[in-house]
Amino acid sequence: xxxxxxxxxxxxxxxxxxxxxxxxxxxxxxxxxxxxxxxxxxxxxxxxxxxxxxxxxxxxxxxxxxxxxxxxxxxxxxxxxxxxxxxxxxxxxxxxxxxxxxxxxxxxxxxxxxxxxxxxxxxxxxxxxxxxxxxxxxxxxxxxxxxxxxxxxxxxxxxxxxxxxxxxxxxxxxxxxxxxxxxxxxxxxxxx
Amino acid sequence: xxxxxxxxxxxxxxxxxxxxxxxxxxxxxxxxxxxxxxxxxxxxxxxxxxxxxxxxxxxxxxxxxxxxxxxxxxxxxxxxxxxxxxxxxxxxxxxxxxxxxxxxxxxxxxxxxxxxxxxxxxxxxxxxxxxxxxxxxxxxxxxxxxxxxxxxxxxxxxxxxxxxxxxxxxxxxxxxxxxxxxxxxxxxxxxxxxxxxxxxxxxxxxxxxxxxxxxxxxxxxxxxxxxxxxxxxxxxxxxxxxxxxxxxxxxxxxxxxxxxxxxxxxxxxxxxxxxxxxxxxxxxxxxxxxxxxxxxxxxxxxxxxxxxxxxxxxxxxxxxxxxxxxxxxxxxxxxxxxxxxxxxxxxxxxxxxxxxxxxxxxxxxxxxxxxxxxxxxxxxxxxxxxxxxxxxxxxxxxxxxxxxxxxxxxxxxxxxxxxxxxxxxxxxxxxxxxxxxxxxxxxxxxxxxxxxxxxxxxxxxxxxxxxxxxxxxxxxxxxxxxxxxxxxxxxxxxxxxxxxxxxxxxxxxxxxxxxxxxxxxxxxxxxxxxxxxxxxxxxxxxxxxxxxxxxxxxxxxxxxxxxxxxxxxxxxxxxxxxxxxxxxxxxxxxxxxxxxxxxxxxxxxxxxxxxxxxxxxxxxxxxxxxxxxxxxxxxxxxxxxxxxxxxxxxxxxxxxxxxxxxxxxxxxxxxxxxxxxxxxxxxxxxxxxxxxxxxxxxxxxxxxxxxxxxxxxxxxxxxxxxxxxxxxxxxxxxxxxxxxxx
Numbered sequence: 001x002x003x004x005x006x007x008x009x010x011x012x013x014x015x016x017x018x019x020x021x022x023x024x025x026x027x028x029x030x031x032x033x034x035x036x037x038x039x040x041x042x043x044x045x046x047x048x049x050x051x052x053x054x055x056x057x058x059x060x061x062x063x064x065x066x067x068x069x070x071x072x073x074x075x076x077x078x079x080x081x082x083x084x085x086x087x088x089x090x091x092x093x094x095x096x097x098x099x100x101x102x103x104x105x106x107x108x109x110x111x112x113x114x115x116x117x118x119x120x121x122x123x124x125x126x127x128x129x130x131x132x133x134x135x136x137x138x139x140x141x142x143x144x145x146x147x148x149x150x151x152x153x154x155x156x157x158x159x160x161x162x163x164x165x166x167x168x169x170x171x172x173x174x175x176x177x178x179x180x181x182x183x184x185x186x187x188x189x190x191x192x
Numbered sequence: 193x194x195x196x197x198x199x200x201x202x203x204x205x206x207x208x209x210x211x212x213x214x215x216x217x218x219x220x221x222x223x224x225x226x227x228x229x230x231x232x233x234x235x236x237x238x239x240x241x242x243x244x245x246x247x248x249x250x251x252x253x254x255x256x257x258x259x260x261x262x263x264x265x266x267x268x269x270x271x272x273x274x275x276x277x278x279x280x281x282x283x284x285x286x287x288x289x290x291x292x293x294x295x296x297x298x299x300x301x302x303x304x305x306x307x308x309x310x311x312x313x314x315x316x317x318x319x320x321x322x323x324x325x326x327x328x329x330x331x332x333x334x335x336x337x338x339x340x341x342x343x344x345x346x347x348x349x350x351x352x353x354x355x356x357x358x359x360x361x362x363x364x365x366x367x368x369x370x371x372x373x374x375x376x377x378x379x380x381x382x383x384x385x386x387x388x389x390x391x392x393x394x395x396x397x398x399x400x401x402x403x404x405x406x407x408x409x410x411x412x413x414x415x416x417x418x419x420x421x422x423x424x425x426x427x428x429x430x431x432x433x434x435x436x437x438x439x440x441x442x443x444x445x446x447x448x449x450x451x452x453x454x455x456x457x458x459x460x461x462x463x464x465x466x467x468x469x470x471x472x473x474x475x476x477x478x479x480x481x482x483x484x485x486x487x488x489x490x491x492x493x494x495x496x497x498x499x500x501x502x503x504x505x506x507x508x509x510x511x512x513x514x515x516x517x518x519x520x521x522x523x524x525x526x527x528x529x530x531x532x533x534x535x536x537x538x539x540x541x542x543x544x545x546x547x548x549x550x551x552x553x554x555x556x557x558x559x560x561x562x563x564x565x566x567x568x569x570x571x572x573x574x575x576x577x578x579x580x581x582x583x584x585x586x587x588x589x590x591x592x593x594x595x596x597x598x599x600x601x602x603x604x605x606x607x608x609x610x611x612x613x614x615x616x617x618x619x620x621x622x623x624x625x626x627x628x629x630x631x632x633x634x635x636x637x638x639x640x641x642x643x644x645x646x647x648x649x650x651x652x653x654x655x656x657x658x659x660x661x662x663x664x665x666x667x668x669x670x671x672x673x674x675x676x677x678x679x680x681x682x683x684x685x686x687x688x689x690x691x692x693x694x695x696x697x698x699x700x701x702x703x704x705x706x707x708x709x710x711x712x713x714x715x716x717x718x719x720x721x722x723x724x725x726x727x728x729x730x731x732x733x734x735x736x737x738x739x740x741x742x743x744x745x746x747x748x749x750x751x752x753x754x755x756x757x758x759x760x761x762x763x764x765x766x767x768x769x770x771x772x773x774x775x776x777x778x779x780x781x782x783x784x785x786x787x788x789x790x791x792x793x794x795x796x797x798x799x800x801x802x803x804x805x806x807x808x809x810x811x812x813x814x815x816x817x818x819x820x821x822x823x824x825x826x827x828x829x830x831x832x833x834x835x836x837x838x839x840x841x842x843x844x845x846x847x848x849x850x851x852x853x854x855x856x857x858x859x860x861x862x863x864x865x866x867x868x869x870x871x872x873x874x875x876x877x878x879x880x881x882x883x884x885x886x887x888x889x890x891x892x893x894x895x896x897x898x899x900x901x902x903x904x905x906x907x908x909x910x911x912x913x914x915x916x917x918x919x920x921x922x923x924x925x926x927x928x929x930x931x932x933x934x
Contacts (some may be wrong), residue, residue, distance in 0.1 A: 012384075012388075012406075013384050013388075015373040015374075015380055015384075015402050015403075015405075015406065016373075016402050017244060017245060017373070017374075017377065017402075017819060018245050018819065018820075018835055019243060019244050019245045019248065021245070021835065022245040022248045022249055022831055022832070023248060025831055026229055026230065026231075026248055027229070031830065031831075032834065042405075043875050043876060043877065044855065044874075044875060045855070045873060045875065047402065047877075048873075048875035048876070048877050049400050049405065049875070049876060049877045050876075051876065052876050053400070053410075053412050053876065053879070054410065054412070056400045056404075056410060056876060056877060057405070058400070058402075058405040058877070059405060060402075060405075138231070141231065141232070142231065142232060142243050142248065144242060144243055144244055144377055144380075144381060145380070145381055145384060146381060188387075190407075190408045190409070191392050191393075191408040192408075
């Protein structure tokens with residue numbers, strides 16, 4: 001059976017260090033932008049909590065391309081530049097992309113980046129070039145908190161499948177029906 | 193051969209040098225002499241493989257378009273920005289002539305080297321200062337000296353974290369003013385591992401930080417009052433009988449009798465006839481007489497009053513208990529503004545959820561009496577037996593041979609250079625050499641330094657990579673190589689919690705760029721011109737060989753060649769558990785008797801909101817660290833600036849509303865020392881009454897002024913007695929107002 005690559009991101013462990021963003025820039029030679037962003041779930045701006053003391057709460061949410069099973073961006077692309085590999089990785093063919101940015105409108109996760117100087121759209125590739133060499137995505141390799149895991153979601157014995165099961169993993173915005181391959185483990189409730 | 197090597201890529205292991213005292217291993221990919229990529233370096237023990245956004249971005253420092261490319265001399269007035277390119281020969285000739293001239297006119301000690309740097313070879317500057325018989329100032333007083341002042345008293349070492357943060361199986365982790373998720377990243381993963389294994393996490397901090405967001409309980413304490421909280425907990429624990437008598441008897445000065453007349457520990461000399469040595473004495477509850485603690489069958493008293501030779505004596509633990517009795521839950525609640533039930537519950541957990549790991553942050557010790565907070569927390573850990581006795585020991589290197597010089601230099605605490613320059617007290621400083629740090633960006637009371645101190649200096653040399661707040665005041669500006677362009681030996685950062693105990697080689701990854709030179713080479717060439725070239729006659733690798741040749745068991749078999757292959761663990765060796773005068777944890781210190789601080793106590797911060805000054809300047813002002821910079825390093829790196837584009841002043845909505853300030857408004861924070869203008873960030877995470885600017889931004893990033901223009905350089909005399917005074921960077925009062933549109 002073909003592999004189905006995906007990520008499991010443990011929000012309990014993520015401290016919002018943003019190393020994944022710099023790792024993505026490094027691996028993909030990006031001066032500006034990144035294939036992943038880290039949002040603060042909490043207050044009005046980055047690194048701020050919701051609520052008032054003593055009931056302050058905040059956690060971080062890394063958002064790469066979701067490599068959806070049914071990616072809404074794919075059919076929206078008029079030049080058929082967006083395609084899905086056998087192993088589930090969704091890619092943009094730079095040769096075919098005409099910079100029309102239709103895909104940016106359809107992605108529920110806002111993960112596509114438009115580079116005006118090249119007139120091309122780029123996004124997280126799940127480091128497909130590394131997966132092909134049996135290496136982990138570079139952001140996963142550089143995740144200081146060991147909060148990100150990459151593996152075969154189709155293999156029930158894989159580490160990612162086990163984590164999804166043990167930690168009640170969920171996907172973002174399931175209502176869009178895109179069936180993302182990025183799963184999140186929720187932050188733990190507080191211990192008395 | 194790996195696939196990358198086949199493709200013409202070379203892999204070079206080195207160590208991140210910018211992230212002070214973290215020691216993260218880096219693996220650089222090099223093609224055609226240029227770095228193409230940096231990734232985390234593997235570690236023999238994978239728990240110590242670490243990386244952060246800054247470490248990855250380090251290559252952007254080396255290849256930064258604004259790198260200084262050649263030596264320059266100043267034209268026009270200082271700070272005007274007019275420069276002329278000169279050769280290395282001319283720059284070093286000028287420096288040699290000026291240093292000799294100033295030395296002859298004002299005395300050799302008027303030459304000051306002020307430097308930082310975490311590599312062993314960075315101490316070449318100390319060696320150079322010695323050769324000149326000049327003055328040397330280290331970086332510890334920039335905000336990091338109070339912790340060591342506390343721990344030198346308690347443990348006899350500069351950083352006692354190794355004793356307090358055993359992360360194997362803690363039941364409770366308490367973070368006191370500590371935010372490792374953003375500042376000491378080496379510790380946070382192990383913390384989350386401990387939490388996953390069931391540890392409860394408590395964070396005590398006036399700011400709700402990324403670390404606080406991971407806590408089971410977050411306590412928003414009034415700043416600078418942690419010593420009172422710890423003493424309140426000590427009081428509760430002693431009153432409830434929850435202390436660990438056995439640990440106190442065996443590992444602390446608790447059982448040692450203190451002479452009620454002198455305050456000194458009672459010794460055998462003069463008490464036991466015929467004995468002239470200095471054994472400490474205890475009251476044996478079995479025989480009801482004074483005995484040596486080490487005598488067989490002794491069960492020492494921890495409490496009570498005993499007459500010895502007509503003198504009233506008390507065990508040191510009794511004195512601690514008496515001191516702590518002043519800190520009732522209600523009184524501590526009044527001081528700390530933490531409810532008394534929380535104080536009592538936390539105290540009870542400290543004694544019952546053992547082992548407890550206590551993390552004491554740098555923020556904690558940046559108030560005027562930060563050393564007392566450190567001591568109080570240590571005493572709390574000690575009386576509850578939450579001290580880990582087997583910490584890593586540092587390697588013993590052949591530093592004496594490396595530092596060998598023709599003379600000696602004076603060591604001057606950082607906070608003493610203000611008076612030395614301004615008032616020639618205790619002697620004049622006339623030449624300043626700044627290296628390995630951006631001193632004028634980071635020094636407290638920076639406006640005073642710029643306006644009043646710099647004009648009194650005859651000569652300023654700066655060695656740097658960039659035209660920053662320090663470089664722009666240089667008379668001669670030398671171009672430094674980045675750490676990726678020079679070799680050094682890195683010792684383990686064992687002062688930090690959760691870190692490794694490995695020696696590592698910071699290998700040169702690429703040749704020095706442009707006309708830049710490694711610091712050691714600069715000093716070697718200048719030493720020839722100054723006439724003491726015989727003390728600078730080795731290459732970096734030869735000096736590392738020399739450093740490793742101490743013959744000490746800690747470095748047995750560790751060679752340069754071995755270090756080229758990867759990190760090597762420091763060999764364990766026998767040492768006394770604690771290097772205090774008594775060999776035990778000292779919560780009672782004879783050294784501080786004259787200052788009334790023989791026991792930890794609470795003292796109101798210098799510029800607290802309860803001081804009269806608060807009528808004019810009612811807000812406490814913090815300058816905490818950011819995850820996007822290491823002090824002022826990386827503030828000019830675009831990769832990181834994209835994540836945090838400009839400085840902001842964090843302020844609670846209640847304080848903002850009272851000043852008609854909305855999120856994003858341009859505001860001015862000011863006091864008698866200076867002002868800084870920047871945008872406001874209004875949020876609930878910061879305690880009412882406090883504002884914060886993350887430090888390390890460069891002056892051009894602010895609309896006006898700089899974050900250090902508001903801080904002060906007040907000296908704490910108790911810290912001078914123990915070590916050196918600390919800059920109380922988080923003990924500052926300001927007022928903030930909205931900048932009205934013109």
